[in-house]
Amino acid sequence: MRTTAASARAAAAAAAAAVKHHQQPGSASTVMALLSLSLLLLRLLLRLRLAAFRDAALSLNLLARVRLRPVLLRLPGPGPATVLRVWCPSSPSSKPPLLLLHGFGGDAKWTWARNLPRLARRFHVYAPDLLFFGAHSRSASPLRSVAFQARCAADAMRLLGVPRYDVAGISYGGFVAYRMAAVEARDRVGRVVVMTSGVAATPAEIRDMADREERAVEDALLPKTAEGLRFLVRRSMHRPPPWMPDFVLDDFIQLMCVNQRNERTELLQELLKNGAGMDPLPVLTQEALIIWGDKDRIFPVDLGHRLHRHLGEKSRLEIVKDAGHALQLEGAAQVNRLIESFLLDERNGPGCIVAQK
Structure with missing residues (x-):
């Protein structure tokens, strides 16, 4: 279960890194991030990791439909x-x-x-x-x-x-x-x-x-x-x-x-x-x-x-x-x-x- 949760967090981090430098929703990096999350969703569903599935689905929804992107800020x-x-x-x-x-x-x-x-x-x-x-x-x-x-x-x-x-x-x-x-x-x-x-x-x-x-x-x-x-x-x-x-x-x-x-x-x-x-x-x-x-x-x-x-x-x-x-x-x-x-x-x-x- 820890491995699955870590995978969900890693996928979300990858999506964040991809969209941080490519703000246009249609960029290749963003498409790859969305694809990565989609594949993760399928794997989590097949393993019945429903909370991790929900977590990845929320990230996918925010990226693809709500058009919000995660940004990591190092504060001054x-x-x-x-x-x-x-x-x-x-x-x-x-x-x-x-x-x-x-x-x-x-x-x-x-x-x-x-x-x-x-x-x-x-x-x-x-x-x-x-x-x-x-x-x-x-x-x-x-x-x-x-x-x-x-x-x-x-x-x-x-x-x-x-x-x-x-x-x-x-x-x-x-x-x-x-x-x-x-x-x-x-x-x-x-x-x-x-x-x-x-x-x-x-x-x-x-x-x-x-x-x-x-x-x-x-x-x-x-x-x-x-x-x-x-x-x-x-x-x-x-x-x-x-x-x-x-x-x-x-x-x-x-x-x-x-x-x-x-x-x-x-x-x-x-x-x-x-x-x-x-x-x-x-x-x-x-x-x-x-x-x-x-x-x-x-x-x-x-x-x-x-x-x-x-x-x-x-x-x-x-x-x-x-x-x-x-x-x-x-x-x-x-x-x-x-x-x-x-x-x-x-x-x-x-x-x-x-x-x-």
């Missing part, structure tokens, strides 16, 4: 080397730039699988794998703070030549998005979307929520067994998949939860200790959209109302019915519409409403 700075992988548009456009920041549940392409195809039609989308997620985003730096993640994401957008952009983050990515808007990229971020993120909770409250869980937070969010991953899925979703066999879950763990596990555990410990690292939490100067699932069992919806009160009249709270913490998957159509309408000025004004299914 005198300190230890830091590399961030970002899914970027394959060609220039006049669409407004949008930065998407994922949470602990997976990397960019898994988290935004049901959002990228729709959002890329209306926005010039950038979706990084945050540091220590996936096989490519890594750093020799000992820093694990939300501030460091925010600084790295802001540096990546500067390297990509994007002077101003909107940002949307879910869960842990919501902490990073808020921090970027408040500090690291305050003059570059236009509007902010925070989804089901406990940024309004104090670090002590976050620790209390973690202590009330049935298992240690690192075991819950970075499971080592099929049973542990099954627990996380059922905890995160109001309507979890009915079919979750062990061999599929084990395959996913090898893909997503083994690589850089120690570093991500340290990210969690830092989050529990200091939250977003801003005390008191500043009120954003940007307009903000807050989206929450009404059945969220990780960060209760009360935290969404608290954040809405904290941000005041420049914010809007939208509650998606019958959706849990992974609302970007369970309520994908509603989330996509809400982001589009907010960022494209199709709103009715500040307030709080419930989005119907």
Whole structure:
């Protein structure tokens, strides 16, 4: 299984290298990368490596249909080397730039699988794998703070030549998005979307929520067994998949939860200790959209109302019915519409409403 997961990552890396220097989708190198991924898909399917198959299929879909390409960026700075992988548009456009920041549940392409195809039609989308997620985003730096993640994401957008952009983050990515808007990229971020993120909770409250869980937070969010991953899925979703066999879950763990596990555990410990690292939490100067699932069992919806009160009249709270913490998957159509309408000025004004299914 490790060999298969490594093959999937190697194929994705080959595709990234091929398109990095050949931006035209029709180039020979890009065609070879797509062919390589297609052959890998067939091999994984025949071996019933369904999670690895899904991973390669997501890469193929982003390259061939959504027209996003993975770019490896070496970030500037005198300190230890830091590399961030970002899914970027394959060609220039006049669409407004949008930065998407994922949470602990997976990397960019898994988290935004049901959002990228729709959002890329209306926005010039950038979706990084945050540091220590996936096989490519890594750093020799000992820093694990939300501030460091925010600084790295802001540096990546500067390297990509994007002077101003909107940002949307879910869960842990919501902490990073808020921090970027408040500090690291305050003059570059236009509007902010925070989804089901406990940024309004104090670090002590976050620790209390973690202590009330049935298992240690690192075991819950970075499971080592099929049973542990099954627990996380059922905890995160109001309507979890009915079919979750062990061999599929084990395959996913090898893909997503083994690589850089120690570093991500340290990210969690830092989050529990200091939250977003801003005390008191500043009120954003940007307009903000807050989206929450009404059945969220990780960060209760009360935290969404608290954040809405904290941000005041420049914010809007939208509650998606019958959706849990992974609302970007369970309520994908509603989330996509809400982001589009907010960022494209199709709103009715500040307030709080419930989005119907």
